[in-house]
Amino acid sequence: xxxxxNLTNSLSRTWDTVSQGWNHLINNTSNALxxxxxxxxxxxADNVPSSSPHWGLISADLYDGSDKMxxxxxxxxxxxxDFDISIVNNILTISGEKQFQKETTKGExxxxxxxxxxxxxxxxxxxxxxxxxxxxxxxxxxxxxELEKKPHQRRRTIEIK
Amino acid sequence: MSERQTYFSxxxxxxxxxxxxxxxxxxxxxxxxxxxxxxLQASNVETQPxxxxxxxxxKKNNSNRFNSQNSRIxxxxxxxxxxxxxxxxxxxxxxxxDRMNQIFGNAFNRFDRSSNFNHLFKxxxxxxxxxxxxxxxxxxxxxxxxxxxxxxxxxxLEDQTLTIxxxxxxxxxxxxxxxxxxxxxxxxxxxxxxxTLPAPLKQEGMTTHIDKGVLQITLxxx
Numbered sequence: 001x002x003x004x005x006n007l008t009n010s011l012s013r014t015w016d017t018v019s020q021g022w023n024h025l026i027n028n029t030s031n032a033l034x035x036x037x038x039x040x041x042x043x044x045a046d047n048v049p050s051s052s053p054h055w056g057l058i059s060a061d062l063y064d065g066s067d068k069m070x071x072x073x074x075x076x077x078x079x080x081x082d083f084d085i086s087i088v089n090n091i092l093t094i095s096g097e098k099q100f101q102k103e104t105t106k107g108e109x110x111x112x113x114x115x116x117x118x119x120x121x122x123x124x125x126x127x128x129x130x131x132x133x134x135x136x137x138x139x140x141x142x143x144x145x146e147l148e149k150k151p152h153q154r155r156r157t158i159e160i161k
Numbered sequence: 162m163s164e165r166q167t168y169f170s171x172x173x174x175x176x177x178x179x180x181x182x183x184x185x186x187x188x189x190x191x192x193x194x195x196x197x198x199x200x201l202q203a204s205n206v207e208t209q210p211x212x213x214x215x216x217x218x219x220k221k222n223n224s225n226r227f228n229s230q231n232s233r234i235x236x237x238x239x240x241x242x243x244x245x246x247x248x249x250x251x252x253x254x255x256x257x258x259d260r261m262n263q264i265f266g267n268a269f270n271r272f273d274r275s276s277n278f279n280h281l282f283k284x285x286x287x288x289x290x291x292x293x294x295x296x297x298x299x300x301x302x303x304x305x306x307x308x309x310x311x312x313x314x315x316x317x318l319e320d321q322t323l324t325i326x327x328x329x330x331x332x333x334x335x336x337x338x339x340x341x342x343x344x345x346x347x348x349x350x351x352x353x354x355x356x357t358l359p360a361p362l363k364q365e366g367m368t369t370h371i372d373k374g375v376l377q378i379t380l381x382x383x
Contacts, residue, residue, distance in 0.1 A: 003258060003261050003262060003265065006262055006265055007265050010265065028345075028346055029346065031344070031346065032346045056290075057346075059346035059347045059348070060344065060346055060347070061331070061342070061344065061345050061346060061347050062342070062343035062344045062345075063340060063341075063342055063343065064340060064341050064342070064343050065339070065340040066339040066340060072347065074307040074308070074347055074374070075307065075374075076305045076306065076307040076373060076374030076375045077303075077305070077373055077374060077375040078373065079373070106296070106297070107294045107295055107296035107297075107301070108294070108295050109292065109293065109294050109295070110293040110294070110295050110300075110358075110359065111291050111292060111293040111356070112292050112293075113290035113291050113292060114290045114291075114292050114303065114305055126343070138373075140307065140308050140309065140310070140371075140373065140374050141305075141306070141307030141308060141309075141373050141374010141375065142307050142308050142374065155339055157339060
């Protein structure tokens with residue numbers, strides 16, 4: 001049947017477009033999706049309105065240079081002291097706490113989409129890195145971590161003679 | 162026969178009669194339309210300036226239409242004189258099929274072609290998270306915009322609608338020719354977000370500043 005074939009073809013193509021988009025979205029964000037737990041500090045935890053979401057995106061870009069790795073993590077609205085970065089067994093763990101700023105005047109939240117509280121994200125590293133020379137900086141809401149690879153893990157290109 | 166069964170059968174009979182009546186009325190109207198069309202055509206032919214065309218030739222054209230290979234999708238049924246000798250059911254079927262294919266083609270190709278549908282996934286438009294706090298005399302809007310500068314963001318207030326848009330390019334600052342990107346989760350591209358606030362606002366006196374990737378906008382209430 002010509003007609004039915006046409007129909008199934010078009011439908012499957014449509015489905016492919018949709019599922020491809022979803023897969024793309026999932027691949028991009030599933031790792032970044034992080035749970036925000038309420039703070040240990042009772043007073044801080046009480047500040048956060050209950051309607052605030054418990055899940056947020058901590059997106060990271062990983063770059064693999066020939067002798068170092070650069071990790072950039074999006075974490076807007078934190079201060080340097082809020083972060084806790086560690087490397088154990090080639091796994092980089094970035095944890096922190098996004099503090100909820102209590103307004104001095106009484107107000108009501110109309111929209112609340114940002115997540116607050118403690119979070120932790122672990123990123124497995126492909127290479128062994130030198131933890132002593134690791135550098136971290138925080139600017140414009142982006143945490144940048146530079147990790148030096150151990151010498152035997154550095155990439156060398158071999159030229160053909 | 163039980164009472165219920167008779168009731169049921171009478172209902173069925175009534176339904177059938179109603180349907181038949183509807184069919185008859187439809188047929189009657191169609192006949193009327195056909196006659197009217199004939200009349201109109203006849204008057205058209207009369208009023209038209211005389212084009213010399215032998216009657217036999219037009220008739221031939223008409224009868225050829227069913228078998229002709231130029232597949233006109235829209236065939237006006239009423240205008241054609243029906244000729245049972247030349248009637249080709251296969252041609253009619255083919256026509257119907259073509260028409261169906263056209264409809265399905267139109268309906269489903271739209272998904273592929275439509276830019277609206279594709280840009281959901283292919284264009285990197287994103288929408289940043291927003292907090293809106295209403296206080297007694299002002300609104301405080303906070304937008305998560307990591308990596309943005311003042312120059313990248315554009316904030317406009319129009320009546321009660323606050324529009325925030327901007328764009329960011331994730332630049333490849335690492336100029337290492339052997340380097341590679343392992344993963345890229347951060348969004349780049351354009352964003353556009355409009356928020357309608359629930360109270361009238363002063364059009365002046367809006368302050369904006371970006372600190373640590375959070376854009377804070379203060380709007381004064383009237």
